[in-house]
Amino acid sequence: MTTLQFDIVAGDSAVRVGILQLPHGEVETPVFMPVGTAATVKAMLPENVAETGARIVLGNTYHLMLRPGAERISRLGGLRKFMNWPHNILTDSGGFQVMSLAGLRKLSEEGVRFRSHIDGSEHFLTPERSMEIQHLLGSNIQMVLDECAPFPASFDGIEKSLALSMRWAKRSKWAFRDAPGRHCFGIVQGGVYPDLRRKSAEELVAIGFDGYAVGGLAVGEGQAAMFDVIEATVPHLPGARPRYLMGVGKPDDIIGAALRGIDMFDCVLPTRSGRNGQAFTWKGPLNLRNAQHADDAAPIDRGCTCNCCRSYSRAYLHHVVRSGEIIASILLTWHNLTFFQDLLRAFRNAVRNQTVSQFSAEFLTNYRSSREEDPV
C-alpha cells in the first residue's frame, strides 16, 4: 500500500503535533481544512486562503461530479489547477452529500442511485466510481465511500449500515489507485454505539489505510456524545496514523476533539458564518449585524493580523453586512479562516510547550464569556 508519511513531533500518542508530508506543502497537525465545495472556498481568492496559513482544503466529490464533472476537471488539469490552488486537496467520497442534498436516493449493495439537486439528472455512485472521481480530481487524500446513517438510529439499524460501509470500505481500498502523492483514508462509523465504533475501527485497520476518519458525527448528537464517541474510537486506531474528525466544527468542539487525539478537521462554519455576518474571536463569536457595532472604530480583534483586522473597523463591517455587500463576505470569511488557523497553531504551540491543558481550559473560559450569539 501507499504510505503517507506522518511524523509526530511533539506530545504523545493521544495529544500530539504531527506533520503530514503531503506533496504540495507540509501540513502541521492538528489542522483545520477550509471547505472548497464547488472548486472555490466561498468568497475567497485561493491566494488569500493560503495567506490565512491553510495548506490543504477540502473539495466535495458530490458537487464536483455534478458540476462541472470530474472528467472535465481532469481534462483541464485536475482540481488544483482548475481552482488555482497550488497546495494540497482532500476530497470526501460524496456519500454524505448524497444523503443530505440529493433527491430520490436508492441504496443497494452496489451503490447509491440518486438525482442531482441541481438539474434532476440521475447518477449512480459506487465505491469504485467515488474513488475514480477523486482520482480524476487529483485528490491527495481520498476518502472511502460509506453510508451516512441518519441520527438517531437504533443499534440494529447502525449495525446493518456499518456492515455495508465496511464492505464499501474494502471495495474503495481495492479501487484506490496507488500513486505518489495519493493517499486513502478509511472512515469509522457506528453511530453513538462504542462497540460498533470499535468493530468499525478494527475492520478498517485490518484493511489498512493511510489515515482514519471518524464519520457520522456532528449530525445532532451534541458535543458530549460526540466526545464520548471519539474517546471510544481513538484507542482502537493506530497511534502512528492521522485521525480526522469529519465536518467538525465549532472552536470549542475542535479544541475538545484535539485534546482527545484528533489531528484533522474540516467544517463550513468559518466560511458560512462569515457570509452571515459573524466573526469568531477568542472571546466568542460576534455578530457584526448588531447595532452595537455601528460606531465602533475598533477592528474585530486588535491582536489579529488578518487583512480584515488590519484595515477595517467593526463600524465598516457592520455597514457592509447591513448593506449586503460582497466585501462583507470576503472580509469576514478571511478573518474567520485566519482565526481557525490561529486557533490550531496556538493549540500546537501549547502541545509543544506542554501547556495544552492550561491553554485549552483558558481558551474555553474566554471563548464562552461572549455575550453574543451562537455560531450561525
Added chain:
Amino acid sequence: MTTLQFDIVAGDSAVRVGILQLPHGEVETPVFMPVGTAATVKAMLPENVAETGARIVLGNTYHLMLRPGAERISRLGGLRKFMNWPHNILTDSGGFQVMSLAGLRKLSEEGVRFRSHIDGSEHFLTPERSMEIQHLLGSNIQMVLDECAPFPASFDGIEKSLALSMRWAKRSKWAFRDAPGRHCFGIVQGGVYPDLRRKSAEELVAIGFDGYAVGGLAVGEGQAAMFDVIEATVPHLPGARPRYLMGVGKPDDIIGAALRGIDMFDCVLPTRSGRNGQAFTWKGPLNLRNAQHADDAAPIDRGCTCNCCRSYSRAYLHHVVRSGEIIASILLTWHNLTFFQDLLRAFRNAVRNQTVSQFSAEFLTNYRSSREEDPV
C-alpha cells in the same frame, strides 16, 4: 476660489492627455473612475481596485447619507479611511439617485424631500446639505446638486429644470468649503437641446468651477444623440479645465466621448457586468455563462495581466458563474476594471503618439466584431 491643478501634457485642447494633481495620487486623464456606491467597489478589495490602476473612485452621496450616514463616516475619519481606500474620491451630489431610487419625491426651490428606498425614512436634500455631506465624507471632488430631468422632456420642461439647476449650482458653489485637496465641479444640463447646453455651460463658467461635468446623458437618448450633446457643449467649456461625462459608459461610448474632449468617466458597467457573468475584451463582451466556455482552458484574454487572466480559465469562470459563486463576481469585476483602465491607458498612449484616430478606429472595429451579446 480653490484651484485644481490640471496639466495638459499631450494632445490639444480637444483631445488630450492631462494630469489631475489630486492630493492622494496623480490621476492621468482621460480616466475611468470605478463606482464605489456604498463605500465599496462591489466585489473588490480596495487594494485590488488599486492594482487595476485606478487612483480615484466615485462614492454616492445618496447611498452614504442614508446608510451609514455622513456624520458617522466623518466621526470614523472620513470615507477614504472608512473604506480603506488611500487614494482619491469623487462624490456625486445625490441628485441623480434621489430621482431614480427614492420614493415620494417632492421638489421645491429649496431642495428635494424624499423617502429612503431602504427604510422609508424622510430626508431633505438641498444644495447646501449635499455640499455638507460631501465635505463630511472627505471628498476630493464634490459635485453640485442639480435636478436630473426625465428623458424625453420638452424644451420648455428642460429650460425650466435647467434654470433651477443653475440656481442650485450657485448655491452649491457658495456652500462649498474651500480647503486644500477639496475641489468642486459644476454640471452642465440642458437635455438634448444645444442652446440650453450652451446656456448652462456659460452660466457655470461665470460662477467658476474646478471642472465641468456633462450631466443628464446616458438616460436613453442613444449614443448618437449623446455625442451630439457633447459636441454642442465642449466648445463652451474652458479648455484648461477637466470635463467629466457622468455615468458613461460602454467602451465604445467612452472612446467616442474621449475623442470629443471628455477627460473623466464613471460607470457601474464593469462592476455590474462582472457580477452578471460578463467580461469585456478588445474583441467585445463575452458572457461566461454561455456553454461554449465550459471546456475552454484559455483565459478571457491572453494579453491581459489581471489576476483573473493570469490564473483562471474560461472553463473555471463558466463553472463558478453557473454555480453562483462569489469568486465569479470577484474575478470578473477585477478583469473588467482592469480592461477599463487598460482601455483608457491605451487611449492616452495613442494621444501621446499622435495615433489616436487610428487607435480609435481599430478599437471600434475589433470591439464590434464580437459574436456575443451586448453588455448587461
